[in-house]
Amino acid sequence: MVGKRGGRQEMSRLKGGELMTNPDLVSGLLVLGLTGLAWQQSRTFSYYGGVFVDWVLLILGGLGLLLVIKACADLRMGKEALRLSLKNSGSVMTLLFSLVLYIFLLPRLGFLLSGMIILSGISLLLTPGKKNLPKNWVAAAALSLILTAMFYFIFKTGLSVPLPVGTFWTR
């Protein structure tokens, strides 16, 4: 919520898992920044290679500017800013990190092993209640083994799609 404190409007505040900020202003500024970066990159393009890009950037820049103006106008009028809810942000970040780790491990350990490790981890992360119970570990490991093996078989044998073997094993 945008409130007034000592005559100044607060733009952003962290409150118990919620980030209260003006997302329109943030979005508009990001769009303008991206437009500027792309514009700079596009100066080396030829005429027919860059004409479409130029028009898109012009429109994008104009729309971004409109969004910033709208956000500023809303702020002036004291309109309530959107609350960005970031519930369970720890779990979300852990899931993202797991997926990044998966991409890192995939070429090194191969599809089967990396899949089993990462999927077990994700399954355990999402298991409600006490995670260190043996039955949870067994369930997570079994799920990851079944899923990885099943899709390995479907893609490798059924669809003839090559999957990473892993540089660790081919050394």
Added chain:
Amino acid sequence: MWGNVFFALNQIFQPINLLLLICGGLGGIVVGCLPGLTATMALALLVPFTFTMPAASGLIMLGGLYVGAMFGDAIPATLINTPGTPSAIATTFDGYPLAKKGLAQQALITNAFSSLCGGIIGTIVLLTLSPPLAEAGLRFGPPEYFWISVFGLTIIGTLAAESMLKGLIAGALGLLLSTVGISPIAGDVRFTFGLPMLQAGLDLMVALIGLFCIPQILEMVEEGAQKHKIIKYHRQRGVFLQVIRELVHHPILLLRSAVIGIIVGIIPGAGGNIASLVSYNEAVRWSKHPEKFGRGTLEGVAATETANCSVVQGSLIPMLTLGIPGSPAAAVILGALLLHGLRPGPELYTTFAGITYTFIFSFFLAVLIMFIFTALGSSLFSRMICVPMQYLIPMIALLSVIGAFAIRNSLFDVGVMLLLGVVGFLFRKLRFHSGPLVLGLIMGPFAEQGLVQSLLMAKATGSVFQVMFARPISVILICLSLASVLWPIVTRFSKSRKIWFFKR
């Protein structure tokens, strides 16, 4: 034409195609039953499985999944008051009250039969309307392709997003992303930042998986585990025929709802949720007993589910003929078409007529098979609602990674998928919609090619105005684009004036 029809029928009843249709449909019903998963997401995950299949078989499977999801989403809407996909929101208005009254079986049979009617009517319209529309596409030249891309983006930008400004920004971002790589005519290397892997551009399927699947699982993790209380029911004899007999006495309701679904499906950005809501409102308006709606009436359920299912075929009409997907799910199917080397337009109904008619006719069989499954097996499918998140999310994550990898055997694509997934998640947080971005990504190459070829034509004829702004079809498309952008502004302005006058 008849040659293509017989070929299509022969293809559909091939054992492998029947099996793929049933598997796709069953998968769709399961996806539809699970709140939080969408048909678009499931289609994006299924497309990589179709790489090595013949085009017709792959499309049959995708069509089966799309239809199955539209049948399946009504099951949780009826039994736990939560729509399986956003398209079934309106089904909760009367489906759940019916279930609470002990009439769950009646509601579920109504869902199935109405979806069957909507699917059949929708397929008939798709079959009859799309060939002449595709032929009209023969009159499209580069300027027309440019303006139709602009029209598609303005329409979806204004309809799909909460804010028109944000919708248009998302569309423009999609256009910008589509320029990554080597430019089609001049050969410039654009926005690759020195990475050779980006010279081929961003793959459409990678983008679709990233934008629709990853944000979904991140949101599911954010929401946490949901406990659902499912209304149990016991199947009774004679109810099936009783419900069918009652629904058959409402042919106008079914026809009207199907037409609404088809029209809404044709409009890019307006999906099943809008179709079912509009259809429900019309059903209330034309009913002799409007007071019964909202308290559990079969008419309410029939209206929403008929429209919900006919949207599938409606959204494929502009996609197959002009390359403008009528819904995000149609956008994924468009991606699959492009992957198989098929380009939307008149070519689909001439050179590749066999594949196209096979795909269209498969919908008749798909809706019939899904009707049988859901009418008789809803209680079985309803158990899927309780699948724990810790089993579901790892599976989706694995499929997303394999799907992105399998397209070009590139881990770089997996990284791009994940990056776009984070972008898609942030988009949702900032109240942007991914639909316009996806359409921008799809239409970008057509729009750019149209623009550059038009400029070359203008250089030859000596007049840009004559080429870009004076051709009859271009003029119509320009007017439609302007109308789609200005109309929301005008209505908002006149509403504010009315409020101001009222306050005075």
